[in-house]
Amino acid sequence: MTASIRSFFGRPIIIGGGIAGLMTALHLAPEPVLVLSRALLGAEASSSSAQGGLAACFGEDDDPTLHLADTLAAGDGLCDTDMASRILQAAPGAIEELARFGVCFDRTPKGSLCLGLEAAHSQRRIVHAHGDGSGREVMRALVAAVRSSPSIVVVEGVEARRLAVRENAIRGVWASCSLGPVFFGSRRVILATGGIGGLFLDTTNPPGSCGQGLALAARAGAVLADLEFIQFHPTALESPERPMTLVSEAVRGEGATLIDETGRRFLDGVPGAELAPRDVVARAVWSHLAGGHQVFLDARKRPGPEFVRHFPTIAAACRGLGIDPVHDPIPIHPAQHYHMGGVAVDGFGRTSVKGLWACGEAASTGLHGANRLASNSLTEAVVCARWVAESVAGTPSRRTKPVFAGDYPSPDPIPVRAFVSRALGIVRNGDDLKAAARALLPLAESENAASDPAAVALxxxxxxxxxxxxxxxxxxxxxxxxxxxxxxxxxxxxxxLAAARELAHSPTLEGAL
Structure with a gap:
């Protein structure tokens, strides 16, 4: 072990280089902190491709109680009301903080924030940057701020493989890099690893986002919460490319409609129609596709000629397929988009393992409940990053001795994608779920590259x-x-694992689980 690596011992370690991880690092300054990123900052983060923006109350006809009511309605009875209220109250201040870090949000000629509308929001409260390039712009500013901060050391090309735990307390991180396995000693570790889209065949997430943060926490003995709640975005651009290009809900917020190959607007009878909660729209699209139809997003009238100005990223993706959204309907298909579940955390991001925190999509705060309200996710990451940083900073630093660095394979989700996509998609049933659990069990118990993705899927x-x-x-x-x-x-x-083993021996078992 080199002296340079030993010099990092005791620093807080942030695993993940998306918005949640970078904001936590910036809030910890000037305390020295180490950020581990599997790729160059922003290169594989879902944050960079976020189109919708951040939800917060800035409008004169809006306030956090209305935002909370919309969040609770979308969450379908499972939101933690106190936590949701606390996050949404803090949202406007967090967005103003992003502006101070250099994020250039879209503004009116008078200088006020432009506010968009998305599904299940009762008011215009979506703050955008560069139209549909919100995540990319936020990441640009945060990466620049992190790279200019003397207290933050970013180690790129390093992948966390296991957490070292003794007596339910963190002792460090086993990782892998081009030189082989390496151990970073710390009693303060923050998981900010993003989502699980790489477990699915059809997803808008980077393929490497396969729940590795959840696997790290789970193998460390942590409690996870609400894992069954997975959001499928109803409008991903239909093409052979993976990940799929998101066609933001903001397009429907500006008046675009869903039609089939006959031109019929098949959501006409659904309350809220195109702006119904995402689970409702996704199931309606899935059902129409299953019935043999094609589905398109029709933006020809609204936003019409303004499409390219409002949604340059989507317009470019459409042009790459020979589609002009001003004149042509956009072919769409549902795709896995966001995970409401994650590592169970308290109001300060603390997990059930001492010295382990989680932030962003990898965490389950209770804000989203059973169904995330559009654009609440980036807001949650930005708001909670401050609280996590304050909790980490308030936890005494203690030296950790070097330990042997275990050599674990890089996770490969490809062997599990077919099982996951079939059983854990938009519509589920007990037979498929049981079959998936039985198939995933031996993979989860193995020591090969599919083990961690299979454990999360299981x-x-x-x-x-x-x-x-x-x-x-x-x-x-x-x-x-x-x-x-x-x-x-x-x-x-x-x-x-115990439930799956019991299921393997009792194929008809379900209620006892």
């Missing part, structure tokens, strides 16, 4: 099997109604 499948109801983004065709009482779910990896 935990999701067991949670989905246990939830014998339909709620928010979790829809079971064998249990299409709400349960009488709304309950959040919790699970550990050991519990999921």
């Amino acid at each position: 935990m999701i499948a067991i949670c989905a099997l246990r939830r014998r109801e339909s709620r928010g983004a979790h829809y079971r065709e064998d249990f299409p109604r709400h349960a009488a009482v709304a309950r959040r779910s919790e699970i550990t990896l050991d519990a999921a």
